[in-house]
Amino acid sequence: MKRGSKRGASFVSIVLLTITGSASVQGDGLDAMAGKALFDRLWVPAPASTDASDGLGPLFNARSCATCHAGGGGARTIVTADGRVDVLGAILRFGTSTGAHDPYYGAQLSTQAVPGLSSEGSAQFLPGMHMTLDGPPLDPGIKTSIRLAPSLRGRAAFEEITDAEILKRADPSDADGDGISGRVNIVAGRVGRYGWKAQNPTLDDQIAHAFALDLGLSSPRQPHPHGDCTAAQTACLAAATGESAALDSREVSNQMIDLVATYLASLAAPARLDDGPRERLFADTGCASCHTPTLSGKSGEQVDAFTDLLLHDMGQQLDDGVGEPGVASSEWLTPSLLDGRALSDGRRYLHDGSAATIADAIGKHGGEAQASRDAFLKLAPNDRTRLLEYVKGL
Numbered sequence: 001m002k003r004g005s006k007r008g009a010s011f012v013s014i015v016l017l018t019i020t021g022s023a024s025v026q027g028d029g030l031d032a033m034a035g036k037a038l039f040d041r042l043w044v045p046a047p048a049s050t051d052a053s054d055g056l057g058p059l060f061n062a063r064s065c066a067t068c069h070a071g072g073g074g075a076r077t078i079v080t081a082d083g084r085v086d087v088l089g090a091i092l093r094f095g096t097s098t099g100a101h102d103p104y105y106g107a108q109l110s111t112q113a114v115p116g117l118s119s120e121g122s123a124q125f126l127p128g129m130h131m132t133l134d135g136p137p138l139d140p141g142i143k144t145s146i147r148l149a150p151s152l153r154g155r156a157a158f159e160e161i162t163d164a165e166i167l168k169r170a171d172p173s174d175a176d177g178d179g180i181s182g183r184v185n186i187v188a189g190r191v192g193r194y195g196w197k198a199q200n201p202t203l204d205d206q207i208a209h210a211f212a213l214d215l216g217l218s219s220p221r222q223p224h225p226h227g228d229c230t231a232a233q234t235a236c237l238a239a240a241t242g243e244s245a246a247l248d249s250r251e252v253s254n255q256m257i258d259l260v261a262t263y264l265a266s267l268a269a270p271a272r273l274d275d276g277p278r279e280r281l282f283a284d285t286g287c288a289s290c291h292t293p294t295l296s297g298k299s300g301e302q303v304d305a306f307t308d309l310l311l312h313d314m315g316q317q318l319d320d321g322v323g324e325p326g327v328a329s330s331e332w333l334t335p336s337l338l339d340g341r342a343l344s345d346g347r348r349y350l351h352d353g354s355a356a357t358i359a360d361a362i363g364k365h366g367g368e369a370q371a372s373r374d375a376f377l378k379l380a381p382n383d384r385t386r387l388l389e390y391v392k393g394l
């Protein structure tokens with residue numbers, strides 16, 4: 001199925017819906033609904049009577065996308081069954097500084113497994129990270145990286161931002177001497193723009209990765225029906241898969257990925273309040289140098305971003321020792337600040353959720369963001385409050 005035109009059309013129908021408030025659901029509106037159903041679907045292990053919803057695992061982290069991205073949002077705190085407060089929507093990645101994975105556990109701690117197979121262990125994130133492994137210890141040199149699920153609102157529109165628009169802000173050797181460099185992660189010839197390490201250039205890549213790694217479902221882009229099972233996990237590799245000829249010979253077809261992308265495109269960023277003075281304060285404090293409010297899209301339109309889609313060295317405090325090929329362990333893609341408002345309840349901040357408030361998150365900015373953090377700490381108390389309210393309102 002051809003996609004480019006389709007995504008465009010779906011934007012149109014959503015815009016119409018917003019403007020008229022009464023557009024009947026049809027065409028791409030239906031696709032977005034079908035995509036939402038796939039996003040919310042509770043997948044089941046193979047074999048099952050319904051080919052189109054089996055293939056979960058054998059190892060996995062959740063049975064649906066919505067478990068970690070409820071309502072299209074991101075990770076949040078919940079009260080667990082045993083009465084603790086913990087983060088739902090966080091995962092543990094395993095890797096070296098150059099991005100090699102653990103030879104036994106693979107890329108990620110898979111906390112669930114299909115019946116008959118044991119999971120790789122469990123993790124809790126609050127009050128601090130505590131991991132229990134059901135298997136051998138991690139390979140020497142393998143570190144753990146906590147990753148929180150970001151909100152997905154307004155994120156599909158980042159695909160409309162051109163590579164040139166992102167590249168023109170990159171300043172890898174800090175030629176202008178402002179202390180901020182900013183690099184792109186080039187993945188298969190394209191500028192990476194999704195994931196904390198900018199590891200996925202397109203929404204389709206990111207969705208296919210999520211299906212494979214988090215749910216254990218293969219697709220033409222990620223033809224791994226056993227998900228994150230490694231060669232050392234023989235029982236996992238021997239488990240049944242749910243691939244079927246009707247689904248491009250995989251567990252999830254290209255069309256299904258496409259429908260999920262159409263759903264994500266329907267999750268618009270919240271409307272922005274027009275607040276010139278606070279936006280200027282945000283810029284004067286240096287925040288807008290990385291959390292750039294808007295970026296230009298393919299047809300010159302302004303896309304709400306609050307990110308420059310660049311990687312920045314954020315200093316030692318945010319360096320967890322796990323890199324990706326071409327991305328250092330201290331480098332993170334500037335996260336978009338859109339959606340603070342919708343998620344202020346139970347929200348945690350930073351890639352590892354180590355900040356409970358926006359002020360805590362700013363306090364941990366080091367490296368390239370050190371000067372901006374210092375400027376924030378020097379603000380008069382009422383300006384500091386205004387700045388925090390502005391960020392919270394995005």
Ligand SMILES: [Ca+2]
Pocket residue numbers: 055056057058216217218224225226227241242251
């Ligand atoms: Ca599978």
Ligand SMILES: [Ca+2]
Pocket residue numbers: 059105106107108109110120228229
């Ligand atoms: Ca694993």
